Amino acid sequence: MAKLKILKVGDETLRKVCRPVDEITPRIQRLIDDMIDTMHAADxxxxxxxQVGVLRRIAVIETPNEGLFVLINPKIVACSKEQxxxxxxxxxxxxxxxxxxxxMHVKVKALNRHGKPVEINGSGLLAKALxxxxxxLDGKLYIDIAKMIEGAR
Ligand SMILES: [Zn+2]
Known part of the structure; x- marks a missing residue:
């Protein structure tokens, strides 16, 4: 269990396309645990x-309503027209x-941390996070598509 350093915008690593995971090794499991710790520590x-400098297709998400998701090689397979x-x-x-x-709604296919295929139907905050x-994982940041809010809060 360790907290990893989160790379900041401007770091080239954030702009690279990540490679799929072909085998879920103990090293990948450790990375997933560390990513969960890092996400929790950063709230x-x-x-x-x-974001932690590893160019592999892995993400973790935790929402108050749906709980924790570990996504390996995730793919959006359907999006609602509703925005x-x-x-x-x-x-x-x-x-x-x-x-x-x-x-507003997306359907995602991925592997969980045990390599089992999972399908997630996310709405609202979970859809946005997915x-x-x-x-x-494709080197894109939300600031590419956002209307930024000026001023600190
Ligand atoms: Zn982000």
Whole structure:
């Protein structure tokens, strides 16, 4: 169990496309545990592996209503036409927020940490977090699509 350093916007690693995980090794399990610890310590809703400098398709998400998800090689397989406009932030962009437009509902296929295929139907905050974290795995940040809110809070 360890807290990892979270890379900040401007770091090139955050702009790279991550490679899929082909085998869930003990090293990957340790990384997942450390990512969960790091997310908790930073009080975040999600964390993607590139944010801690690892270019692999892994993300963790925890929402108050749905609990903890570990996603390996996640893919969005369906998006609702219905959109939500809401405030979004990122642990790699500290102290800033923006308004984004995201699908209200998404369906994601992934592997869990035991390598078992899972399907997640996320709405609202969970849908937003799924989109946000999967974007990280493709080198995309929410600030690319957000209308930023000016001024500190
Ligand atoms: Zn983020």
């Amino acid at each position: 975040g809703v999600g964390l993607a592996a590139p 939500q406009e809401s405030e979004e932030g990122c642990l790699s962009v500290p102290g800033r927020w923006g308004i984004t437009k995201r699908p 989109c946000h974290e999967i974007d990280h």
